[in-house]
Amino acid sequence: MAKKAAAPRPKRLRVALIGAGGIAGTHMRYYAKMEDVELVALADISEASMAQRAEEYKIADCFTDYREMLEKIRPDAVSVCTPNGLHAPATVAALSAGAHVLVEKPMAMNAREAQAMIGAARKHRRKLVIGFQHRFEPKTQFIKKAVEAGQLGEVVYARVQALRRRGIPNWGVFGRKDLQGGGPLIDIGVHVLEATHYAMGTPRPVAASGGIFTYLGDKRSSVVSQWPNWDYKTYTVEDLAVGQIRFENGAVLHLEASFAAHLEKDVWTFQIMGEKGGATWDPPALFCDDLGHMVNVSPGWLPRDSAADCFAIKMRNFVEHVLHGKPTGAPAEHGLMVQKMLDGIYESAEKGREIRLR
Numbered sequence: 001m002a003k004k005a006a007a008p009r010p011k012r013l014r015v016a017l018i019g020a021g022g023i024a025g026t027h028m029r030y031y032a033k034m035e036d037v038e039l040v041a042l043a044d045i046s047e048a049s050m051a052q053r054a055e056e057y058k059i060a061d062c063f064t065d066y067r068e069m070l071e072k073i074r075p076d077a078v079s080v081c082t083p084n085g086l087h088a089p090a091t092v093a094a095l096s097a098g099a100h101v102l103v104e105k106p107m108a109m110n111a112r113e114a115q116a117m118i119g120a121a122r123k124h125r126r127k128l129v130i131g132f133q134h135r136f137e138p139k140t141q142f143i144k145k146a147v148e149a150g151q152l153g154e155v156v157y158a159r160v161q162a163l164r165r166r167g168i169p170n171w172g173v174f175g176r177k178d179l180q181g182g183g184p185l186i187d188i189g190v191h192v193l194e195a196t197h198y199a200m201g202t203p204r205p206v207a208a209s210g211g212i213f214t215y216l217g218d219k220r221s222s223v224v225s226q227w228p229n230w231d232y233k234t235y236t237v238e239d240l241a242v243g244q245i246r247f248e249n250g251a252v253l254h255l256e257a258s259f260a261a262h263l264e265k266d267v268w269t270f271q272i273m274g275e276k277g278g279a280t281w282d283p284p285a286l287f288c289d290d291l292g293h294m295v296n297v298s299p300g301w302l303p304r305d306s307a308a309d310c311f312a313i314k315m316r317n318f319v320e321h322v323l324h325g326k327p328t329g330a331p332a333e334h335g336l337m338v339q340k341m342l343d344g345i346y347e348s349a350e351k352g353r354e355i356r357l358r
């Protein structure tokens, strides 16, 4: 009897992480569940952060210098999970060493760095994906489909809110402008902004204006809150950012993001208004005119549990993009547009005038 040909072994992606802190742990948890991924190395300036993760995921190779890791290990792909200031240098180094990159949000400190990252990906013919996950949420997909199907008509306005009443991180370097590029706008505003911009159909931003305010984070506080005792002495970012973006198609977007703001409660949502209908993200609903009435439409059921885990979808999408050429849901070009909007709001706040975005 003819011998059965052995099934081809699935290609395994050899993945390394640069940065082994909080979000790197989440990346590793998802990678570790994938049979076609092998975690091969970690790089972090903190040996303590690496030791714990290396033991948990049985990773033999740990480096305090990511350039040495890239040279010695030559991974197929890298997750960049460092503070924002390292996103561009670590990504460019990884791409230059022949690795595909999934870089955490925000893409970079500014659009100039983001552009350089895209240039490096093109030059070295490697894939570059941004770690945006909220676009993969079922409720974002529901609204995006409604926009694409024309149910909202021409989208004219979006309102983006990522507001914490008192949620200044008391870990990491989130209060350091030199290492992060900014505060709540670039750290949490970016999450809801990317999801909104994606749902709107990624129109090109052409102008930005805004203001940023710091009144609390840089002072000692004894107010009871979830994350007390942040490092107020090194706090150089804003507490609250507000901004307006104008798009090439004439639509306007308003954004509010805060680590600390005197409001009733935290808000994490967006709304889109079009000429024929509108939508809210949380809870997801559409508002339109039908049967001679104003009607509200909400999905009767949306996937939950693992099927709705947008982080899992983001990680799997990256691996399948690299291994099998599946289209990425979070291309670097989207990251660059988001970065331009963030830059524009910060620059406008500094200069006190509207900024043209190129």
Ligand SMILES: NC(=O)c1ccc[n+]([C@@H]2O[C@H](COP(=O)([O-])OP(=O)(O)OC[C@H]3O[C@@H](n4cnc5c(N)ncnc54)[C@H](O)[C@@H]3O)[C@@H](O)[C@H]2O)c1
Pocket (backbone or CB within 6 Å): 018, 019, 020, 021, 022, 023, 024, 043, 044, 045, 046, 049, 066, 081, 082, 083, 084, 086, 104, 105, 106, 131, 133, 171, 172, 173, 187
């Ligand atoms: N997608 C999300 O939902 C999400 C959530 C949290 C954080 N993030 C992003 O992930 C990034 C990291 O955030 P975090 O919460 O994990 O922070 P963190 O402070 O927990 O971890 C950052 C790690 O980077 C390491 N690091 C610093 N400089 C380094 C260098 N030169 N080389 C190698 N490692 C270095 C630190 O030692 C630390 O272990 C940020 O850009 C943040 O915006 C994304």
